[in-house]
Amino acid sequence: MIVMSLIPPWDSNTFHLNKYIDFDKDNIIFYNNLYLKDYDLVIKIPLSEKKFHSNKIEKFNLAKYLYLLDYE
Numbered sequence: 204m205i206v207m208s209l210i211p212p213w214d215s216n217t218f219h220l221n222k223y224i225d226f227d228k229d230n231i232i233f234y235n236n237l238y239l240k241d242y243d244l245v246i247k248i249p250l251s252e253k254k255f256h257s258n259k260i261e262k263f264n265l266a267k268y269l270y271l272l273d274y275e
Contacts, residue, residue, distance in 0.1 A: 222275065224250075234259075 247259040
């Protein structure tokens with residue numbers, strides 16, 4: 204797959220990554236969040252299987268969502 208060759212190998216020193224679970228009360232969806240601290244970006248992966256929701260990449264905004272917990 205060509206796309207995979209464009210992604211550099213994972214190095215734990217490359218990114219500072221935090222993981223969170225949050226709840227979007229407006230859309231009633233739980234998300235698994237991968238927060239890239241160095242870029243102030245979050246990759247939001249929906250945990251709901253009932254409806255199709257695509258992944259989101261957005262600027263981190265702590266006030267926008269209800270964060271339930273962090274994990275490793």
